[in-house]
Amino acid sequence: MDQAPPPAVQAEGVVKRFGPTVALDGVQLTVQPGESHALVGRNGAGKSTLVSVLTGLHKADAGTVTFGGEPAPAFGDTTAWQSKVACVYQKSMVVPDLTVAENLFLNRFDDNARWISWGRLRKRAEQLLADYGVQVDPNTRARDLAVEQRQFVEIARALSFGARLIILDEPTAQLDARGIGRLFDKLRELQSQGVAFLFISHHLQEVYELCTAVTVYRDARHVLTAPVADVAKTELVAAMTGEKSGGAVAWHAAGTATPPDASAEPVLRTEGLTLEGRFEPLDLQVRPGEVLGLAGSAASGNTALGEVLAGMRKAGGGTVRVHGEAVRSGSVPHALAAGIGYIPEDRHDQGLVLGRSVAENATLTVTDQLGPWGTVLPSRTREFARGMIDSLDIKTQGPEQPVSGLSGGNQQKVVVARALARGPSVLVAVRPTAGVDVKSKDSLLGVVRRVADEGNAAVVVSDELDDLRVCDRVLALFHGRVVATFASGWTDGELVAAMEGVGERE
Template sequence: MSTSAVHPAVHAEGIVKRFGPTVALDGVRLTVAPGESHALVGRNGAGKSTLVSVLTGLHKADAGTVAFGGEPAPAFGDTAAWQSKVACVYQKSMVVPELTVAENLFLNRFEAGGQGRGFISWRRLRRRAEELLAEYGVSADPTARAKDLAVEQRQFVEIARALSFGARLIILDEPTAQLDARGIDRLFDKLRELQSQGVAFLFISHHLQEVYELCTAVTVYRDARHVLTAPVAGLAKGDLVTAMTGEATSTVTAWHAAASTVRDAAPVLRTEGLALDGQFDPLDLEVRPGEVLGLAGAAASGNTALGETLAGLRKPTAGRITVRDRTVRPGSVPHALDAGIGYVPEDRHIQGLVHDRSVAENATLTVADQLGPWGTVLPSRTREFAQSMITSLDIKTQGPQQKVSGLSGGNQQKVVIARALARRPSVLVAVRPTAGVDVKSKDSLLGVVRRVADEGRAAVIISDELDDLRVCDRVLALFHGRVVATYGTGWTDRELVAAMEGVGERA
């Protein structure tokens, strides 16, 4: 009997990882058997991503051991050795879109197909690609460019590439996030086929019903600690959600917003039949003065795409948006701004900030037309405007001229919110507004959002973070582009997580 048949595909024990004062993993463990699909689940911040970085050799654990097939993990930094043990297929495809399938399969290994020093035999490379794809039953043309493949085909190419290095453990990080139902079925069929060949999969997903469909075992992390490992068969979905949240069925969250909505007032924001093909189904929304509406959903729920559509970053395929009865031009950011929609993007580093510019410049990007006559921007007026925002939002900075890159994460996020509020919008749309900030900053940021509504305007929070959603007067849970549940202020962590994960009661 082979070693790989006797020993686990991977066994991690007592893994500790710290980043400064933050304990990202606190003595966790994980065991995945050969030919097994093993789920790793947990809320954001549970430690899943950090464990993946340790298992793939990207980070070195501060304590604990990792073994593949009964052999100690390779030395840290030995990339080739790690590639022969494990690979991760991420939600965002890592294939090079302009290269062919064959070129992606043997990227940085072209010399293996050559017929002489310094030369590449493209014919031999394509033949080896055909053999590799056939070995693992992947239907893809080696000469096709990766960008022309379906999403699940690109994933198959990544899996085949990983297996060609000798890896027998594949980590799948949110693999279904960009797939439709048929694509998910094709992916799962291929995974089961590879499992029968002894390939092991570590499946990370926010969609718990997929865990029950694909996996035989599940491990739960919570707050950087191991909570549960159990066979999927026989594990009630409610018990799995309880393990993830730490909240029993009868427990009610300690604090929720007290609704201050003006129920008989005309909606500030309204959508009618708003839809975006492949992202979310037709949706009718009404957000009234004084209301904070939460749109809760995990990856691929469509809630982020909905927020981007409201802000004009995406053009809907159907429906209309109105702000105080004014129709918003579809797919137009300037028109959305003029109509009264303020927007806080999901990623402040990529979408929210110009890092080499000052606090003042970042905070006033949306009001440049108000900072001087005849299209000019007066530095004195820019500083004055920015200082008022700094004071209003309590932004900790050396002054308006400080580069935004020098601020803490929480204060950077306040600058992003300051810019969204600079035009005094009728409705603030905020996507994961407290991502990557400390607890004190989180409370302050959510207080700002609450204040917008309390002033008689409205706000929409789009998030999968439960703390973000506690400030909301009403929460809609989205799953695969559809509203599956609606809650007032009395929801529990357990029921909202279950709805977001697709295992709760339907609306």
């Protein structure tokens, strides 16, 4: 009897810590040759950390990893790791201005020649692409390829090093239905050649379409490994969320918030709002006292929708109105003037000027109020900032402290202070509690609730369930379309199912 081949990768008892944070707590994973194996879990479950360990970017603190039955290469031996495994990330890693051939053999054009033979390079590329059935012209510049074609090129490049395990991190995030179909066809073809895939996705219906086995992580621990055919979708969602019967309750205690008046004129209204490739035409109404949630993963279009509302992106069509007045699309100054405050997704890249003080960051949106004739008076800046510091309980040495010296939660409070500085009628918050501790999370969500309770409107854009509990109403988006609407009191399971595209409810 033929002995079964060793697993393409096997991880046992893997532990990884970052300071006091345990990112992986004795997890395991086994992917067989020729298998598409799904790895799923909510944000913070440990998926990305495992990928960094499996690709040699981080060294595990404990546990073992083997490829094809052999121990993983020594940490830091990049060439050896490339011969074992590769990861195709959601953001393409090809160099857009280089040709397909140049990308395939980047940094290894011809080790034995003094000069590059471009003709020989193209022939090598043609042969490599033909070996794996990738129908792409090697002379085409990478920027001119379709998204799934760039992924094919990255996969072919990885295979050319000898890797037989390919990790796919949210590979369908930027693909339409036809692109997803072409990608899956190619993956199945490569599986028949013995290539193994670790498929990481928030879209559970794709797990059932492509994969034969699934592993679930939750809170840095291994929860479940089973054949996909043996796990019902409701069981898979329950394993991801850890939800017990009865589900979750609303973030704010019952009876503490007054339900929005359904007959009141909306504070925020959109009509036919769209952004090509991101979300379909959308009509929204958010009334005084209401917090609306836009739930969905990175590919759902919810973040792009939040950015359109805040003027960070120009809509493809439709209108945004605040108190009945149209807001100029794609204009942050006009959105601010119309009464829209904005908490961006990434406080470091979009929310803060790290080299500046707490006061300067908190008052960026109100510099026109800090002195006569366009001047900015330091004394008035500090005075204004002190009011925001007291109001939001920002832990700081004072208004002049560099914002870079604050904790993550207090940095986020400075971003919130800036968003609230003009007394907005509408607060748009994109993943407002990302990377903050539990206490700061509760405080920040309390601010969002307070904005609405004062008679304004708030929109929370997030895939974090705790963020969405503050909402009076939640719309679940999937691939740019609203697939379900929930009143407060939803359960984790039903909302996650809607965000993952496995449950629809209007």
